[in-house]
Amino acid sequence: MKSMTGFAHRTISAKGFLGSITLKSYNNRFFDLSLSIPASASGIEPNIREFLGSRISRGKIECTLRLKKTEATLDDITMNFQSAKTLTEQLRNLALACGLNDTPSLDVLTRFPGVIELNTDIDESELWQILFPTMEETWREFEESRIREGLATQQNITNQMNRFTSKLDEIEQNAGQLEQLVHDQITARFKELLGDNYDESRVLQELAVQLVRLTINEEIQRLKAHISAFKAIAAEPSCGKKLDFLCQEMNREVNTIGSKNMLVAVSLAVVEMKDALENIREQLRNVE
Known part of the structure; x- marks a missing residue:
């Protein structure tokens, strides 16, 4: 898991060139690359875009290249x-x-x-060969900064997911009590209307209908499957967007449990689970 925010800066001093490369990144739903390079080096812009675009899936990236020649030959100078x-x-x-x-x-x-003009044109293929090693060094430093921040984010997300799982376990433990409550309510209603002469089979029929409508076992099993999928996806290099979509699905299941629930303990657990999911989604906004 990598953060979308990172920073790296490297200086260049090689084969008559002096300058620096700076990489910065911020949160963004999509990949957005902004380049700031000298006009004399504009020919290598496609190389830089391909280099970064093949390594980053999303985030706003700012790449700044500062460059100048430190050695001038007679061919570089024009006397008018x-x-x-x-x-x-x-x-x-x-x-x-x-x-x-x-x-x-x-x-x-x-x-x-x-009167005197200095030719600053740079051979594109030669320049990219010169810059490539420094670009790779800058990239490694940039990745290390994103990974460090990503590890801290991953720990926060793991803590919240553990909290979510713990509350789901509480709900599962209360699922049987919820079914018993439905049974008791239906039985009490029949007794209220018919006294002690009610038909037990009729009660069971009504109970079956209500349990189909109110049981939360399916939601619990789907949430367990979502939790397993969440852990698997979190191990992928670029997982932020997928995990956010999965959190939306999990939130829908939690809402369904809340709408079916009649127990205070389950209601409290639902509130905790929704809060944990919201915290996770907030953290995922900074995950690539």
Whole structure:
């Protein structure tokens, strides 16, 4: 069981590149990936999306890539001589117009955009090969943070499910008493209407009809099956959505027991079970 919230940050320093990769995630019903990468590295966006999309089933994921070249070659630098000449002439004209005897220096000229251009384009296939090891390290750190938080969440869910199971056992123990109560009520009604001369077989017929309507044995057995399924699904890597759906089914069975019940002890147990399920569903909102 893994949490949907996690964080990891790794720095990059390899083959003339310097930067960092940051992964953050938050709760979300579906998989939602937001990427923030430099325009010069936009070509590797599909690689990052495939890498993360194949490993995460749901949650809002924010991936931030910071990257720059630390080494520049002659091929990376472009000198625009014509722009420099035009700019020099215009600056001289400006100086004459202002009555100044001044000539623009090289320091001034290189500050203007377009005079010297640094080529920041990056070879996509080469860049992904360079980044891949750091991306894997970031991913492992990210997964470890989600697993740690997931273990704490799993323990809370297990505690609530144990509470739920305990109350179901109490209800099962009272199921026989509920049937006896139905029998006593029907018998009392016949005595009230007919005195002691009522037909016992007629009582049994009415009892059978009422037990079909009021018995909770089927709900108890279905809840036991749901509990077993819950434990099995909880062992899967991405189980949050399935478990939430299963909790909805369990809640319906508990509601049915509550609607059929006539015992105070069962009513109290139903309240406890509904509260446990609500706590479980709250925790599942943070499970992948």
